[in-house]
Amino acid sequence: MSKVFYVTTPIYYVNAEPHIGHAYTTVMADFLARFHRLDGYDSYFLTGTDEHGEKIYQAAEKADTDPQSFCDRISQRFSEAWRVLDISNDDFIRTTEERHKAVVRRVLETVHASGDIYYDEYAGIYCVGCERFLTDKELVDGKCPDHLIEPENRREGNYFFRMEKYRQWLRDHIRDNPSFIRPEGYKNEVLGMLAESIGDLSISRPKDRVPWGIELPWDSDHVTYVWFDALINYISALGFSDDQRYTDYWPATQHMIGKDILKAHAVFWPTMLKAAGLPIYQHLNVGGFLMGHDGQKMSKSLGNVVDPFQLAEKFGPDAVRYYLLKDTVYGQDSSVGEHLLIDRYNADLANDLGNLLSRARALIGRHMDGVLPTPEQQAGDQEVIAEGTALIGRVRPLVGELRIFEALETVMQFVRMLNRYFNDEAPWKLAKDPEQHGRLGTVLYNCVEGLRIVSVLMEPAMPGKARQVRIDLGLGDFTFADIEEWGGAMPGTKMPAEAEILFPKTETEKPKQQQTPKKKKQGPKKEPDVREEKGEISIDDFFNVQLRVAQVTAAEKVEKADKLLKLTLDLGDEIRTVVSGIAEWYQPEDLPGTKVVLVANLKPAKLRGIISEGMILAADDGQGNLTLVSPAQDIAIGAEVR
């Protein structure tokens, strides 16, 4: 296979449980791995855990356990976390595995033999959080800006890697390969670092100080850990150097990292590889940080911590993945919160994608015996067809440039176009005219075919739900090669009769309401909440009410009920019966054809023996005048009122 793609995440420290930051980087890498797999690449995806070093040793001591058992436990938590989020890594590397340690020793030996590692006494300021010596310039108010702790003064005998020697070479490489580090801002940041001396890199610690590392092959009193250990995972996992995977994948490497470990990946790692006589990676992709919904760094005390695993339990892994990919700009910091996820979920997934699927399914079930009809395309279908087949060509370069949210938005725009097509073609109307049966079949076919293309393009972001879309339509799996042309959905395909709602609408969490009882208990003097007094509701409460445009197709008086009319309403994808108290103001014969606004998600109620499925809106001036609420201008039946 000629097209090869190798993507890695950072290997995560096992001194903390998996959190949203880890999930974000891993989901991003998984998206790319899946995208390339579907695009015909031999795609290999690596993640894992970083298990040596002082802070892990200290964390194990604190937990009163030996370091290896401690690492085993937390590393397992990471593996489990990735199963929860449907991460498709091909391998999971741990730095305490022998396969990794052996490669670290080999690389160390090579660099040592070439004279690029030397021993020296070093005195400097050391941050345990970063596990490296810092320079004075890196401090902010005397503290490490990433870990907000004062570094320690240290003097000890260390082995050093002659990193400075490779500075000019690295500068030239970055300048000659403008997309080596992306997005561009980070490339410039690195060039800034390289404009001055970068010094040499301390790569070892005396073993009597920190025993939890890999012994240096030439000096058993010293161990290496963290960067000279951890970075090598990217090649040790490939079976460096005689395994075919190393030969195949290493030249196509894309590292995904967060901005906090830029220097280690952009400066330490390429110079280490160069010194070892190895080719360097292709791209370093640098992500921004996820912040709390208030834009602040997440912290328990601020109550803005987002737990992706709890969210996945509540909304499913696909919703979490989609949200992280769609609501962040890669490379920039982004605010995240549960209510933001819910808004995104309701808008894109429940309303746009889920609704289209259920409407298309409902009509095919009702009018086509659940069998996908054969289309007879007309001029009016060409726009949708052209857009659908052009989609992969539009999405591919966006993903290539890591403009992931734009890529997903491009797909969602097509979903919205399909919804418009559905509304404009009004297949529920076509269904009423036997002569239009062919046209009805064509419109429904195009919706299904559009959904097929969408599902394949959405698969890297939402593997489970994307497949579910196709299962609900009776379709199998496809690759990107299968969506370059219209017509991959085979006429005659039988849809399953039953399908669950793909994305049931969900409610935003209501922290204020949960706090209300507590407030009341605080004492009688407290002013009542003004908003409660006025009967105000939150925007989320409002969004929970589904309002849709419906057309009255029939109206009749309800027997022995002077005030009530029984209305038959057409919503486009379904017909409803509604009993309404408007008989005083409207004659039944005046109503057919009128467009009204229906509260569509009201629980059905029995009125005079008739099941009423919703309520229609009317304006009442309190002085005996009442008028039905209608859209000011004509709009398709079924349109949402927002």
Ligand code: MSP
């Ligand atoms: N073990 C090192 C990496 C070695 S790679 C050879 C390490 N581990 S870590 O557990 O601290 O994970 C760091 C990575 O987690 C960051 O680079 C980033 O990808 C991710 N994130 C951690 N917190 C984050 C946010 N709040 N937001 C986004 N990602 C962040 O460093």
